[in-house]
Every structure is written in C-alpha cells, then in structure tokens.
Amino acid sequence: MTEGKNIPNSSADVPFRSKELRKQSLIQHTGLVGVIDEGTKTIGFSIYTTPDFNEIAAHRVELSVISPQDGWYEQDPLEIMASINKCAEEAIKQLPEHGFSSSDIVSVGITNQRETTIVWDAVTGKPLYNAIVWKDIRTSSTVEKIVAKVQDPNHFRNITGLPISTYFSALKIRWLKDNVPEVRQAIRGQRCKAGTVDSWIVWNLTNGALHITDVTNASRTLLMNLETQNWDPVLLKTFAIKEDMLPTIRSCSEIFGKITSERSALRGMTLSGIMGNQQASLLGQMCVKPGQTKNTYRSGCFLLCNTGDKPVFSRHGLLTTVAYKLGPQAPTIYAIEGAVSVAGHALSWLQNKMRILPDSRDAEKYAEMVPTSGDVYFVPAFTGLYAPYWRQNARGIIIGLTQFTRKNHIVRAALESICFQTRDILECMHQECGYEINKLHADGKLTTNNLLMQLQADTIGMPVFRSQLMDSTAFGAAMCAAQAEGIDLCKFEPEKRYYENVHYDTFLATTTDVERKERYGKWKRAVERSLGWVIKQKKTREHTEENYRMLSSLPASIFLISSFAMLVHSFAATAQ
Numbered sequence: 314m315t316e317g318k319n320i321p322n323s324s325a326d327v328p329f330r331s332k333e334l335r336k337q338s339l340i341q342h343t344g345l346v347g348v349i350d351e352g353t354k355t356i357g358f359s360i361y362t363t364p365d366f367n368e369i370a371a372h373r374v375e376l377s378v379i380s381p382q383d384g385w386y387e388q389d390p391l392e393i394m395a396s397i398n399k400c401a402e403e404a405i406k407q408l409p410e411h412g413f414s415s416s417d418i419v420s421v422g423i424t425n426q427r428e429t430t431i432v433w434d435a436v437t438g439k440p441l442y443n444a445i446v447w448k449d450i451r452t453s454s455t456v457e458k459i460v461a462k463v464q465d466p467n468h469f470r471n472i473t474g475l476p477i478s479t480y481f482s483a484l485k486i487r488w489l490k491d492n493v494p495e496v497r498q499a500i501r502g503q504r505c506k507a508g509t510v511d512s513w514i515v516w517n518l519t520n521g522a523l524h525i526t527d528v529t530n531a532s533r534t535l536l537m538n539l540e541t542q543n544w545d546p547v548l549l550k551t552f553a554i555k556e557d558m559l560p561t562i563r564s565c566s567e568i569f570g571k572i573t574s575e576r577s578a579l580r581g582m583t584l585s586g587i588m589g590n591q592q593a594s595l596l597g598q599m600c601v602k603p604g605q606t607k608n609t610y611r612s613g614c615f616l617l618c619n620t621g622d623k624p625v626f627s628r629h630g631l632l633t634t635v636a637y638k639l640g641p642q643a644p645t646i647y648a649i650e651g652a653v654s655v656a657g658h659a660l661s662w663l664q665n666k667m668r669i670l671p672d673s674r675d676a677e678k679y680a681e682m683v684p685t686s687g688d689v690y691f692v693p694a695f696t697g698l699y700a701p702y703w704r705q706n707a708r709g710i711i712i713g714l715t716q717f718t719r720k721n722h723i724v725r726a727a728l729e730s731i732c733f734q735t736r737d738i739l740e741c742m743h744q745e746c747g748y749e750i751n752k753l754h755a756d757g758k759l760t761t762n763n764l765l766m767q768l769q770a771d772t773i774g775m776p777v778f779r780s781q782l783m784d785s786t787a788f789g790a791a792m793c794a795a796q797a798e799g800i801d802l803c804k805f806e807p808e809k810r811y812y813e814n815v816h817y818d819t820f821l822a823t824t825t826d827v828e829r830k831e832r833y834g835k836w837k838r839a840v841e842r843s844l845g846w847v848i849k850q851k852k853t854r855e856h857t858e859e860n861y862r863m864l865s866s867l868p869a870s871i872f873l874i875s876s877f878a879m880l881v882h883s884f885a886a887t888a889q
C-alpha cells in the first residue's frame with residue numbers, strides 16, 4: 314500500500330483528446346470506426362480515426378427509465394433504437410468539419426449495458442415487453458425459490474461463474490415467460506427471440522438477418538457455460554428456456570455482417586465488434602495483463618481484474634466473467650468482477666428524491682465544504698447489496714447522525730460510500746486472485762469529481778489513475794471492432810502506444826494505515842446494520858400474473874396513467 318502526497322494532475326492541460334493533437338498527428342489514417350455505446354442512462358455514437366483512435370465526432374442522448382413500482386426498472390426497446398439512430402445521424406453530420414464523410418467509416422462496434430433483457434417477435438420485429446434492466450429486482454422471489462430448491466446460491470457458479478441472482482438475464486427471461494401472455498404465445502408459435510441489448514440492436518440494424526451476441530454479454534446471462542462458451546443444457550432446463558429463443562454466441566471481434574436497416578445512417582457499414590460495456594472499458598483502460606484492474610464510476614461501479622486465459626472462481630462472491638475474445642480463433646481472456654449497484658445513483662437520489670443537492674455534479678463542491686463526513690456513514694443498499702455481500706435483504710441506511718450533521722456531511726458520506734464499496738471489492742479480488750493489486754485505473758463520468766478520486770486513493774491506500782479519456786468504454790469497443798480480421802484497421806498491440814493521446818491523472822493516498830483501518834472498520838459496522846432489513850418480500854398486487862393480465866387488457870392510455878399514478882405515488886412517498 315502506497316502513501317504519499319497528492320499529485321492531482323499530470324497532464325491537466327489536455328482535458329480530453331485535444332483537437333491540436335489531432336491536427337499535429339502525422340499518422341496516416343486507415344479509416345474510421347464508429348461505436349454505438351448503449352449505456353443504462355446514456356446512449357451515444359462516437360467516431361474514431363484509426364490507427365491513432367482519436368474521437369473526432371460524437372453525439373449522446375439520455376435514455377428514459379420506466380419504474381412502474383419499487384425495484385422495477387424498464388426501458389423502451391424502441392426508444393433505444395430511435396436514440397441509436399439519432400446519435401449516429403448527428404455524429405455523422407460532424408464528419409465534414411474534420412475532412413471526413415460517412416463513407417470513411419469502415420467498421421462499427423457495439424458496446425452495451427449488460428444483462429438487461431429484451432424479448433421480441435421474430436415475425437413482426439416488435440418488442441413483446443419493455444427491456445428489463447439489470448438492476449431490476451422483480452425476480453427476487455423466484456431467486457429465493459430456486460435457491461431453496463438447489464440449497465445453494467452458488468449452485469451454478471462452477472458452470473457460469475455467477476451466483477443465482479436477480480441481476481442476470483436468465484431470471485428476467487423466465488419472468489417474462491411466466492408473466493407476459495404475449496411472450497408465452499410467441500414462444501408457442503416459435504417466433505419469440507430473446508437477448509441482451511446487443512442482440513436487439515444487431516437484429517434491428519440487420520433487419521432480422523442476425524440473432525447473435527458476443528461471449529462477454531453471453532457470460533452475463535447465467536445460461537452460458539464458461540468452459541464451452543455455449544448455452545448450457547442444464548441451465549436451459551433449470552430456467553425452462555428453449556435454446557431457439559437465444560442468440561448464437563460469437564467472439565467479440567469478427568465480421569458479423571452488414572448493417573441493412575433503412576432507418577440507420579450506418580446502412581451499408583460492417584459490424585465487427587460487440588462487447589459488454591464493462592469489459593470494453595477494461596480493454597479501453599489497457600488492462601490486458603493478469604492483475605490489471607479498473608473501476609468504472611457511473612450510476613453503479615464495475616471493477617474488473619484481468620485474470621488471463623484461466624477463469625478464477627470466486628469463494629467470496631465475485632463474478633467470473635469473460636473479459637474478451639478478440640476473434641473466433643483468439644484465446645478467451647477472463648476477468649473477475651465486482652459490481653457496486655449504487656454509486657453515482659446515490660448522488661442522483663440526493664438530488665432528485667432528497668433534494669439536498671441541486672445537481673449530482675455539485676457533489677464535489679458540497680462535500681468540500683466540510684473537512685470530513687462528521688462520522689456519518691451512508692450505505693446505499695437501495696436494492697440490496699451486490700459483491701461481496703450478495704444480500705437482497707439489505708436496505709439503505711444513513712447512520713451516525715447528530716444535531717450537528719449537515720447536508721454536506723451526507724453528500725460527503727455518499728461519496729465515501731462509493732470508495733468503501735470499491736475497497737470491499739478490491740480486498741476480495743486480492744484474496745481471490747492473489748495478485749498484488751497496487752493501483753486502480755478509473756474512468757466513467759463520476760471521475761470528473763476530483764474529491765471522489767482523492768477519497769478513493771485515501772480509502773484504498775494505493776494510487777488511482779484517472780483516464781482523461783472519460784469514455785474508455787467506447788474506446789475499448791472501437792479497438793475491438795477495428796482489429797477484426799478482414800477489417801484490419803489496426804493491430805491490437807497495447808505495448809505500442811498508438812494510443813499515446815491517452816493521458817492519466819494520478820491521485821496518491823494521503824492517509825495512514827491506522828486511519829484507513831479505523832474508518833473502514835466503521836464502514837463494515839454500518840454495512841452490518843443494513844443487512845437483513847427486508848424480512849419477507851412483499852407480494853404486491855402488481856407482482857401477480859392475474860394483475861398483469863388485467864393491466865395489459867386495459868387500453869394503453871389507462872395503463873400509462875395507472876403507471877404514472879404509481880410513479881407519482883412513489884415520488885410523493887419519498888418526498889415526505
């Protein structure tokens with residue numbers, strides 16, 4: 314564990330890849346690569362030059378979330394496609410000012426929020442329900458039932474690398490099958506297709522010609538066998554899912570096919586990369602050697618540690634996942650992952666629900682107004698806790714309040730909660746892999762918060778390297794798409810710094826071992842108190858199939874109004 318003085322900015326004058334650098338570049342460009350970056354909150358399309366990977370054009374839009382009841386998160390699959398088309402169109406419009414046109418785009422890659430599940434009708438191409446988002450916990454009772462039956466939440470861990478949890482796609486597909494009559498009907502008629510968001514995007518962009526996914530996304534479904542990298546018959550049987558509903562599993566980087574959708578400005582271009590967004594940012598952060606670790610700070614946090622060509626199976630609740638497979642014949646590289654379900658989302662909550670922050674971007678300013686959190690600890694277990702606790706029955710707490718507590722202390726405690734949760738996972742990774750993790754690569758929107766980065770270094774006692782390429786995700790996906798055989802826009806050689814425009818800011822720890830131990834001990838005590846709060850999952854009216862049938866038989870407007878009323882009700886309840 315390193316200690317030292319804070320060196321905030323090593324290259325602060327270059328906030329992100331500068332236009333000047335691009336102009337001076339002597340590199341002979343080999344073509345452009347476009348990336349669809351479909352995140353939970355934001356959808357974007359970015360265009361990079363190759364082989365130097367400068368982002369020369371981008372457009373991003375926010376994606377709405379539908380939350381019909383507590384713990385349910387849905388998104389509109391049609392809005393996802395419309396947003397992708399909009400972003401591609403707008404980004405392409407920016408090309409002429411850089412001396413390029415859309416015909417220079419040689420290849421397109423996709424990177425997406427993982428686990429989120431969509432089912433659609435293969436004949437009409439229409440979604441049969443909203444996308445069920447990864448953090449949705451409507452399947453809690455099914456998880457409980459399955460775990461009770463197999464007697465162990467880790468029953469499938471040696472096959473999939475994952476515990477049985479609401480997080481993964483298998484549970485969501487099963488729920489859709491059990492609760493949505495249209496889905497059952499489509500299954501009976503053999504017209505039901507299911508997949509993660511990448512599959513939905515590819516299906517739409519190719520007018521239904523391709524139903525595929527890549528091995529990183531497939532490894533998050535709880536249906537893929539990590540060894541064979543095929544859908545596993547035992548798991549398909551357990552969740553009663555037919556293989557013909559599921560996409561074909563491919564590598565992350567190969568020529569998949571042409572974009573044919575007349576709605577897309579990308580029509581005629583070649584699709585050659587697909588990666589789950591957290592794996593893409595691992596690649597984008599150049600964490601290509603065993604032991605190299607990154608954390609992406611967004612609504613949630615996702616820490617991945619590269620474990621090389623052998624999967625490491627966790628004993629402490631981390632996930633084993635495919636990191637990347639850069640071609641059909643390329644070796645499969647694995648990672649061990651810990652996810653923090655509520656990171657930036659805690660700030661959004663303070664902003665939108667508690668209204669003690671005007672904007673989550675003000676968190677730094679507010680937290681800096683107090684020297685410490687005043688011994689306040691905030692465990693944002695809104696939907697339970699993920700790794701290493703895996704406790705669905707935990708709920709959020711703010712503890713240590715006194716008459717002197719101000720909102721600034723709570724904001725600071727929210728930032729610290731992100732750091733403590735990160736430390737929880739790093740400690741586990743160290744125990745699981747035995748690697749001496751001695752630095753942390755950081756990216757994601759939240760990393761613009763300097764105080765958060767400093768608190769992170771202070772909490773873990775090791776340097777934090779913040780990528781100035783805030784979007785390592787899209788960057789990783791661009792490299793993946795650009796190096797596909799037959800495209801050959803670049804060779805993936807992380808040692809050769811084609812990517813020399815990637816700058817890092819370094820934050821060094823300023824705390825002592827004793828201070829860190831004391832504060833972390835208190836965090837652990839706070840977590841203890843948050844566990845087991847939910848005694849029994851309440852079966853609300855809306856959970857029942859009968860009620861779903863009733864709602865779906867109502868005219869859409871009434872359904873919308875009733876959903877809106879529920880939403881208003883929940884807002885009102887939280888505002889009180």
Ligand SMILES: Nc1ncnc2c1ncn2[C@@H]1O[C@H](COP(=O)(O)OP(=O)(O)O)[C@@H](O)[C@H]1O
Pocket residue numbers: 352353354355610611612613656657658659660661673674675676757758759761762
């Ligand atoms: N400048 C910022 N400072 C602090 N928090 C931020 C900042 N920008 C975004 N956030 C937080 O990051 C989260 C959104 O990150 P984003 O990358 O857009 O979303 P997602 O992870 O959902 O795709 C929000 O929860 C917000 O609170």
Ligand SMILES: O=P(O)(O)OC[C@H](O)CO
Pocket residue numbers: 351352353354425426427428447589590591611612613
């Ligand atoms: O879109 P993000 O950044 O919230 O990422 C979501 C993850 O892929 C879920 O596992």
